[in-house]
Amino acid sequence: MSADRAGRLQRLGSETFDLIVVGGGITGAAIAAQAAQSGLATALLEEQDFGSGTSSASSKMLHGGLRYLEHGKIKLVKEALHERGRLVRRLGTARAKTIPFLLPLRGSSSRRLQLRFGTWLYQRLSGSLALGPRSVLSPEQVLQKVPQLRSEGLRGGIEYYEGVVDDTFLVLELVHEAADAGAVVLNHANVTGPLLTGGRIEGVAFRDLLSGTESTVRAKSVVNAAGVWSRSWAGESRSPPMRPSKGVHLVFRKSSFPLSEAVVMEAEDRRWVFALPYGSLVVVGTTDTDYDGDYRRVRPQRADLEYLMSTVEREFPGAKVRPQDIVDAYAGLRPLLAGQGDTTSELSREDLVYVDPSGLVTTVGGKLTTHAAMARRTLDRLGPSSRSRPLVPAGPKEPTYSGRPWPGSDWLLGTFALEPPARQALVRSVVQEAVQYLGPCTLEDIIDRRLHALNRLEESFDGLIEEISRTAAELLEWPEEERLHQCQNYREHLREYEQETLRFRAPKGGSA
Secondary structure, eight states, X not given: OOHHHHHHHHHHHHOEEEEEEEOOSHHHHHHHHHHHHTTOOEEEEOSSSTTOSGGGSSOSEEOOOGGGGGGTOHHHHHHHHHHHHHHHHHHOTTTXXXXXXXXXXXXXXXXXXXXXXXXXXXXXXXXXXXXXXXEEEOHHHHHHHOTTSOOTTOOOEEEEEEEEEOHHHHHHHHHHHHHHTTOEEESSEEEEEEEEETTEEEEEEEXXXXXXXXXXXXXXXXXXXXXXXXXXXXXXXXXXOBOOEEEEEEEEETTTSOOSSEEEEEOTTSOEEEEEEETTEEEEEOOOEEOOSOTTOOOOOHHHHHHHHHHXXXXXXXXXXXXXXXXXXXXXXXXXXXXXXXXXXXXXXXXEEEEOTTSOEEEEEOOGGGHHHHHHHHHHTOSOTTSSSOSSTTOOOOOOOOOOOOOOSHHXXXXXXXXXXXXXXXXXXXXXXXXXXXXXXSHHIIIIIISOOOOTTSTTHHHHHHHHHHHHHHHHTOOHHHHHHXXXXXXXXXXXXXXXXXXXXXXXXXXX
C-alpha cells in the first residue's frame, strides 16, 4: 500500500467530514468537486475505480437529447443543451470536440416534417449556447458528405452539431479537482452500510478491498451517488426504485469504417443509433434494453452485437464493415428511475434527488451532460431538518476544471506501428504519468481508465499489456510475482468481458 493511500485511510478513520459522497462516477465526482471547491470537508468513496461503471460506458457525447423531444421533454432538453454549451466552453477545444451530426431524412412526409421541426426546435432551445448551425441538406449533399450511406429512400438530411468528450477522463478530472480542493478520495473502497444514530445517518462503514481492513467514516451529511448500485449498500427502503437499462457500443478503427462526421441511424425498431467519429476510432451505439442480471457483470451479448452490426450494415452498405473489423465492445447500465413505460427507452432521463427520513440524500437518473446541474441540485438539498441552514449557504460553486490535457485512447493506436525502442519509450512516458494520476491500484485501473483503451481486441494489444505492466510494476513497486498476477487477472477479465464479441468477430466456420 502506498504511503499516500495509507494516509487517506487514516484521515477517513479519524476525521469527521461535512460530506461523504458514495460513488465515484460522473455524478459523485461532480458533487465531490463542487462541495470541496465550496469549502466543505469532503470524502469520496468508490467501490472499484473512479469512472469504472456507467460513466465510462457512455456514447462519449455531450448532447441535449434530441429524441427526448418526441416525448415532450422540452424542459429536460433545454437544460441539457445549456449544460452542453457551458461545459464545452469550460473544457476547451483540446478536450471537448464539436462535430457535425447528420440525420438522414427518410420515410413519410409527416415523419420528415416531424424531424425537421424537431431539429429546428432543438436549435432554438440551444439559444446563444448552440455549438454550430443547423442546415437542411439535399440527398446529393448528404451523399457527398457520407458516400457510404444507404441512398435508398433518401429524401435529404439535417446537419447539426453536438459535443464529444472522453467520459472517463472527465470523471477523473472532477475527482482530481475534488482532491486538489482538499477532498479525501479513495477508490477500491466498498461501502457496506450506513452508520445510524437514533435513526439519523452519521456516516458509513466501508472495507478497503486492497488490504481487507474494515473502517468507518463520519460526516454531517451523506450523499448516495452510486447509480444502479445505490440500493446495494443503503438498502431498498432508503433509495428510490430504479429500472436499469443496458447500453452496448461497438468500436471500429476509422481506417476500416471511414467516417468524417457523426450519423444518426434509425434501427429496425425505430430506436436511434449513432455512428460517432472518436479520434482514430468510430463508436457505434447504443442499445437500450432492460437488465436484471448481476450489475457487476454487465457484458456485450450476441443479441446486442447483432442489433448494432445489422444497423451499420444496412445503413452503410458502401462501407463494407464486417464483424471482424470490431476492435472493442463495451456495455454499461443507465440508472433510470422506475416508471410507466413498456420499454426502457420510454423512461424519463430526468434526475431525482431523494431525501430519506434518515437524512441520506440519494441522487439518481440524469446523464453525463447534466452532471454539474445534478450536483448543484444535490448540494442544494443538503442540510437535515435538525440544522437551521444548509451546508453551502451561498450555493455550490461550479467545478473549475484544471485544464489538464487528456491523452485519450489514440496514443495506443500509434504505438503498434513503432519499433520496439520507440514504443517502449512512449509506453513508459504515458504510463508514468498515468500511475501518478489519482492512485490507480491495478493494471485494469491503468489500462482501462488512466489510458482509456478502446481497442483491446487489436492483435498487438496483448504484447502491450506486458510492456505496460513492466513499467507499472517498477513505479508501483510490484514484485515480479505481483506483476504476473496483475497480467493474469487483466487478461482473464478481458477474455471474459469480450467473450461474446470474440465469438461474434470470428469468421463463419472459424474459432475466436
